[in-house]
Amino acid sequence: MNKDDYLDNLLSVPRLFRLIVSKKGDMVAFSWKNIHPNVDVFYIDLSAPKPTPIALTKTAETTIALDFFPKSKAVLVSEDKSRNERHRLFKVNLADPLTMYPLTEENPPYFIRYGDIHPSENWLFYGANYDFSQKKELEPTWIYAHNLETEERIPLAQPTKPAWTYPTLNNPGTHLLYSRKEYHPKGNQIWLVDCEGKDDHEILNFAPQARITATWLPDGKTIAFMTDYKDNKKQTYYSVGIYTVASGEIEWIYDDPTSSIEDLSSPKIGNYLLIHEAEKAKIKTTIFNVSTREKTVLPRIKGNLHLISPAFDGEWLGIYYSSTQPSDLVKFPLEAVPALEFKTITDVWSKAKLTPEDFTPAEDFEWKGKDGLPLHGWLYKPKHPTGKCIVYIHGGPTAHIEDEIIAQVQYYAHRGFLVFAPNYRGSTGYGYEFEDAIRVHGWGSDEQDDIFEGIKALIDQKLVSKGKVGVTGTSYGGYSSWFAITKAPTDLVAAAVPICGMTDLVVDYETTRPDLRPYSEQMLGGTPEEVPERYFERSPINFVQNIRGALLIVQGAQDPNVTPKNVDAVRKRLDEYSIDYELLIFENEGHGIIKTENQKVLYQRIADF
Incomplete structure (x- = not known):
């Protein structure tokens, strides 16, 4: 194969990222590169007799899947112009693919930070470094509630200092979780604001330089977090805890000085916390059952398996990839992981013009x-x-x-x-x-x-x-x-x-x-x-x-x-x-x-x- 043909074939190999799962676990949506000329959003009905990727968008720009609408009949997506990061949010109905209904303005004079839809589907929440009342771009990112019927935008939280932050809505649709940097550029604090903006307050702050990552657990009443400070002391590892919103109590669930924790995630299905570690740049995931407090450590395998979520039928979803394996959405029971007995959902090799030997x-x-x-x-x-x-x-x-x-x-x-x-x-x-x-x-x-x-x-x-x-x-x-x-x-x-x-x-x-x-x-x-x-x-x-x-x-x-x-x-x-x-x-x-x-x-x- 000559160099030009190889490059053409290489640039047609699909790359999957930003995968999201519906609340019932029966649908997934994701951004996919190289199926179309750029990056577009696709979805798959996992409960169908033959799950097949269906394109929701087809544009010249980079389009990102953000979340399913609560009733799972539409997907929230974002898109900017020539990757200037001035994103616009859209609604795409599953029954009407390739039609993008705008929810925010085109090429806005601000940077929008993600987006969550209220269970009523009447409100959209996001972060934006903009004061809409004054029509003025800001240094900090404010948290907004956007009424999709009246177009009114209500500032729920108004941080005073710039920081990378985005709000995440709990499943009941009552509160938003977000991060601030109030005291030191290295550290951050976790804040909680109700969806009406009446109560905005700090909930996690272990030291001015403490780093904290937090995520909602499925019940919407508790929050999992990790931090490098505990008992007012800096650590050389992350400890993991669960914060209860009603009482403010903290339960420490993972505190191992030999661990190499790098991230947390909590699927919408079941009651799990996924604790992601790494060893020599290889993924290692522990499944923490929040209900039983049991831990399941996935074994190391050839290649990488990024665990995402349980599916509707009790099996799990993940992305499998390596330097000779394009990223592939796979489905499997946990006991199948050691033998790499995965069922492909995106069937990536059928869309690639290369074989493993070509890499x-x-x-x-x-x-x-x-x-x-x-x-x-x-x-x-x-x-x-x-x-x-x-x-x-x-x-x-x-x-x-x-x-x-x-x-x-x-x-x-x-x-x-x-x-x-x-x-x-x-x-x-x-x-x-x-x-x-x-x-x-x-x-x-x-x-x-x-x-x-x-x-x-x-x-x-x-x-x-x-x-x-x-x-x-x-x-x-x-x-x-x-x-x-x-x-x-x-x-x-x-x-x-x-x-x-x-x-x-x-x-x-x-x-x-x-x-x-x-x-x-x-x-x-x-x-x-x-x-x-x-x-x-x-x-x-x-x-x-x-x-x-x-x-x-x-x-x-x-x-x-x-x-x-x-x-x-x-x-x-x-x-x-x-x-x-x-x-x-x-x-x-x-x-x-x-x-x-x-x-x-x-x-x-x-x-x-």
């Missing part, structure tokens, strides 16, 4: 940081090596690369590149202490050394030669690519393709979405005014005069996260120093390049660069 498997690769910290990532070894290596750096940095199909990684391996995907300190997937380690010295320090040490390990093991390594990545991976090309010698990094990456951390702080600024503050130890020296020394723009390797700059023109102002600033500085570079701007993209037609252009350009 390059991810292989474990381990090395050590400069301080001796054990590190782990993935190697993708080409069948026909060219002697060159591409380092694919993930974004976040609070994220990680899994054993999964990443289209561009597979394409580079097919083109003969050794691909190295490091999970540097600060990545999730390795426990609390590893994820927190990046905060010791902040962005642009130890985690960048981890990447450099990984490249050195590849060279020492003769997996690649000096001067044959290029780096690329999106968002924080783009920042890391900028860091590498300005700091590393060409023997270590000979080329860089930063995609939507920060160049000047001051410019980024001033132009990014307001809810993202606290993230910069916690990772750099303050604002640009408070720690100007750190913002300067960690900004690649101040070291472009050191660039000796090849540079291709990639940016989405609609990006509100790492805005094009970063590119404008660095281009001016590059020109001042007469540094050569190439530029690739995608006018109809935002934070990252996701449209299939654009991915084809980008991946070919990087491989040929």
